[in-house]
Amino acid sequence: MTSSHSARPEARPARLIATDLDGTLLRDDKSVSDRTVAALAAAERAGIEVFFVTGRPARWMDVVSDHVHGHGLAICANGAAVVDLHAGGTFLEVRPLERPVALDVVRALRAAAPGTSFAVELTTGIHYEPEYPPFFLDPGATVATAEKLLFEENPGAAAPVLKLLAQHPELDPDVFLATAREAAGELASFTRSSPTALIEISGLGVSKASTLAHCCAERGITPEEVVAFGDMPNDIEMLSWAGRSFAMGNAHPDVIAAASGRTVGNNDDGVAVIIEELVAEAARAGMA
Numbered sequence: 001m002t003s004s005h006s007a008r009p010e011a012r013p014a015r016l017i018a019t020d021l022d023g024t025l026l027r028d029d030k031s032v033s034d035r036t037v038a039a040l041a042a043a044e045r046a047g048i049e050v051f052f053v054t055g056r057p058a059r060w061m062d063v064v065s066d067h068v069h070g071h072g073l074a075i076c077a078n079g080a081a082v083v084d085l086h087a088g089g090t091f092l093e094v095r096p097l098e099r100p101v102a103l104d105v106v107r108a109l110r111a112a113a114p115g116t117s118f119a120v121e122l123t124t125g126i127h128y129e130p131e132y133p134p135f136f137l138d139p140g141a142t143v144a145t146a147e148k149l150l151f152e153e154n155p156g157a158a159a160p161v162l163k164l165l166a167q168h169p170e171l172d173p174d175v176f177l178a179t180a181r182e183a184a185g186e187l188a189s190f191t192r193s194s195p196t197a198l199i200e201i202s203g204l205g206v207s208k209a210s211t212l213a214h215c216c217a218e219r220g221i222t223p224e225e226v227v228a229f230g231d232m233p234n235d236i237e238m239l240s241w242a243g244r245s246f247a248m249g250n251a252h253p254d255v256i257a258a259a260s261g262r263t264v265g266n267n268d269d270g271v272a273v274i275i276e277e278l279v280a281e282a283a284r285a286g287m288a
Helices: 021-025 034-045 099-112 146-150 173-184 208-218 233-241 253-258 270-287
Strands: 016-019 049-053 073-076 081-084 090-094 117-122 125-128 161-167 188-191 198-203 226-230 244-247
Touching: 016 021, 016 208, 016 270, 021 226, 021 270, 034 049, 034 270, 049 208, 073 208, 099 117, 099 146, 099 161, 099 173, 099 188, 099 198, 117 146, 173 188, 173 198, 208 226, 208 233, 226 233, 226 270, 233 244, 233 253, 244 253, 244 270
Parallel strands: 016 049, 016 226, 049 073, 226 244
Antiparallel strands: 073 081, 081 090, 117 125, 117 161, 161 198, 188 198
16 A cells, blocks of 8 residues: 545645654554654654654653654643653643543443443543553552542642543444443543543543644644644544644544545554655755
């Protein structure tokens, strides 16, 4: 499969690249290939900023922290946090899911999809219910019901909630997402990035796209000057917002439909393939 793209009519020369990580920039073994490392550096030399935009929390950004240049910033937790990777993942901006709202979501999903278990991602780490299957055991995690994990003895004093995670042992992932949105879509933002029935829940209006738009506006960068990459439903809004966007060869069908172009899979360095084209495009523009 070869890369292809059809720039939207209003697309301008790229000033910023926004890329997801898992299933997109990273290979399946979670590595960054030598070709991708070289492409990221070439983009920065060409004056094209690169933003990593991921569902990952800040503490899982070590895999790319050596490859962010210039500004050092990354958007984490599906837009709930902007962090400085040059400063060890320091939080610069947080868009939290308020705890009372999170509790309402828990109640709604328990009723709509019995058997759902929850985890709570805070700025200080993750905590989860006994039934929740954690992907990485965290020795510092508290294990308790979501109601207890979200309880605030002194309202406003506890660590901000970046996102609520909801897992179901039996439902189809897309069915679970649709069920959750139907049950509580007016309360919060719902998406998913896992191949399993795992939903990620953020504050209402919080997404990769909305936080990226804010970061771009601060830099005077328009959507038409952004090129975005992704593979899963949590990337759809970002891909729709950007002037040019690419679904990975391994992407979810809804992502392919949302993007303006398509590249090869993450294991074949699909992001690097397009970045190399963008750098060449920038060089031609500079010589014009």
